[in-house]
Structure formats: structure tokens, C-alpha cells
Amino acid sequence: MLRVLLVNDTDKPIAELCQVLVEHGYEVLPVVDTSRALSEAVKQQRPDIVIVDTESPSRDTLEQLALMHTAAPRPVVMFSHDADQQLIRAAVGAGVTTYVVDGLAPARLAPILEVALARFAEETRLRQRLADVEGELADRKLIDRAKGLLMDKRKMSEAQAYETLRNQSMKQGLKIAEIARQIIAIADLLN
16 A cells, blocks of 8 residues: 655645545545645655645745655655746656646546656666666776776786786675775875
8 A cells, every 4th residue: 555645735625635545545644734844744654655736836845845855755746737837847856756737636646646656666767777877887987997007007918907806806705896996095095
């Protein structure tokens, strides 16, 4: 059962929305009345998805969503009456997964939430893949720098330098990048 945190930034009642969510098998957490309480509510209640109902998202709301997105990312669905393109871009930049204009229609809610959850999962996968690739690139740079040091100081060929790193890696049971990091640290210390 997915847990939903509602942020109601309007004066309109949301009892119908809560009922539709319960009917679709969601657990509805206590409603948050202000965006300022959002970070604390996410921290304490750990929702699976956040729904924000607003006439037009304020700067405070977007700032709170950005903070939440950094500290504890969650899929966020924002229902708003404001179709301003700059505002939509700002909302997406703050971590809003799905921005729906013309208000909240309970009948459309389930598919909208499913799209938001799927999109968030895909974005999470892509962020992880990007982090992995960046890590691999950083490791490659370390290895290349260590090979260069070995080639320069020990007059080795590139293949010999790499083989030395690889052999040391196997002896110590560490990744080649960690051995490269150690060689670079020693070289920095000696220079």
C-alpha cells in the first residue's frame, strides 16, 4: 500500500480526494496545510508520493520542494490552475515529477499517480546510472594519472604500468582505482 502525503495550499476541501485515494488502495497520511511543514512531514511520515494542490505554487512551496528533493527525493504531483510556462519549469526544477493544470480531478487521479511513480523510478534509475558513469570516469582518470606516474618514474610502458597496477590490485584485494589513488597520494607526498 503506497503512502500519500497531501499538501493542500488552497481553501477548498479535499475530503473527496482522500476518499478516491483510499478507494484506489493508497494510505492517506495526515494532510499538510502549509508548504513550510512539508520537509518535516516527509521526514517523519516517509510518504511514497507527495500530492500538492495549489492555485499557483509560491516561491516558498517551490523552495520547500527543492529542499525535499535534495534531502529525501519523492515523486511529487502538483495540481495547479496556473499554466505559466516559467512557473511550470520552476516547479519541475524544484523536483515536481508531474504538473497538472486545471486542478485536481479525482477520476483522473490514479493514472496520473501511476505516471508520476513510473517517471520518478525512471529518473532515479537514470540518476544512478549517471553517478555510476561519473564514478567510472573519475576512476579512469585516477588510473591514467597513476600509469603516467609509473611510466615517468619507473620508465615503464603504458601496458607495463597498467599490469603493475593490476597485479598490486590483486595482491592487496583492492580495486585498481584504489591502488591508483594510493600511488598518486604517495607521489604528491614526495613532491
